[in-house]
Amino acid sequence: MTISRRHFVSLTGAGALTLAAPAIRTAQAASPAKIGVLLPLSGPLASLGNDVLRGFQLAQSFVNAKGGVFGAPVEFAQVDVPGSTEATSQAQRLITSDRVKVIIGSYASAISFAASQVAERNKVVYFEQGAVADDITSRGFKYLFRFIYPSTELGRKCAEYVVEKVIPGVGLTAANAKVAILTENSNNGTAVGAGAKAYLTEKGINLVDHSSYDFKTNDLSSMVQRYKSLEVDILIAEQYTPDAILFWRQAREAGLKLKAMIGNGGGHNVGDFADALGDDVNGILNTGTSVYINPDALQPDTAALFKRFHEEYPKMFEGRKPSAHSGMGFNAMYTVLNDILPAAGGMDTEKIREAALAQDKPIGSSIVGWGLKFDPKTQNNTRAFPTYDQWQNKQIQSIGPEPFGIAKKITMPLPDWGQRANVGQ
Known part of the structure; x- marks a missing residue:
């Protein structure tokens, strides 16, 4: 699948109404959740960045299939950030030009460190799905949340x-x-x-x-x-x-x-x-992190989502199999769109913060096995684990760890080069 440098999901326009007051209410109800997406889609980190994007896109399709958020399809405002050099300007672009109130990125720690600083300065909520460097969340930021464990x-x-x-x-x-x-x-x-x-x-x-x-x-x-x-x-x-x-x-x-x-x-x-x-x-x-874990270890509704994720991913992306980075991307985007934003009731950043901090999900409630509980001090997810x-x-x-393992046999020591075809058998 070819992924463009900048991509927007089209929105369905509201039908014309004859009375002014109902028209205003309809427009408000159908106001889309515009999400800033900031990832390395070109350059040396492109392979992993595009895998994350595929996870984002699948989550977007799942949520839009059941009516979107706030009564309208979710819209992505997307930028390519090959490295930390571009992170500041592209984050600023999302905020000033696209007027997003939420940014989700970015996989790479150096990119996340720079981009989240711009978001914090502008009071825009930044959800980090996969960058693990400790210092990202050691700065006391109010609007930065991280789904994954630290380095x-x-x-x-x-x-x-x-x-x-x-x-x-x-x-x-x-x-x-x-x-x-x-x-x-x-x-x-x-x-x-x-x-x-x-x-x-x-x-x-x-x-x-x-x-x-x-x-x-x-x-x-x-x-x-x-x-x-x-x-x-x-x-x-x-x-x-x-x-x-x-x-x-x-x-x-x-x-x-x-x-x-x-x-x-x-x-x-x-x-x-x-x-x-x-x-x-x-x-x-x-x-x-893995999306090839034992689904029996997941909550029943999450196990159904896990199954659907694995069924729909190759259909959407030309037969590709999902990677861990696709799964982490899906998990972050789906949680934001399906749980946090609806709980916030709109795109007010303070209400989004409150909704994020109120999340309390047990281990096994995501397709990668994690739970969700943001630490009120660091805003790291305390229920993420390798x-x-x-x-x-x-x-x-x-x-x-148990109960997430699925392999029947673990092979050690590592066989010599050219002798590894039967590992695990």
């Missing part, structure tokens, strides 16, 4: 899984396992690495290397060679899609042998990663 929690949960499951799973002990951390050097990557390192240090794990790099790089072979010389057993990685593919292609070319690799969302749980590596993607682990996955048969499969 340090993601890194810590990844390291926790390494210590509790991966090290014994590959036949090693805390005393002899050699663990390395590799991240891109954005706020997100830095925080994920810090969270993982803190937990590994706390548990006395031998961390033999902790390195970072610019995600726009076109060569990571030096890191591959470094890990070969250090004889790393387990690699914790946080990467976007292009650099994740680059690293693992170069690792394959150099014959880097690891007992386990565990990603942290980003590029490690999307179809493009599997398409690039083929069967050699199998066996790779991931900490993050899940654990493994690539099996070129499909991402949830392996935990």
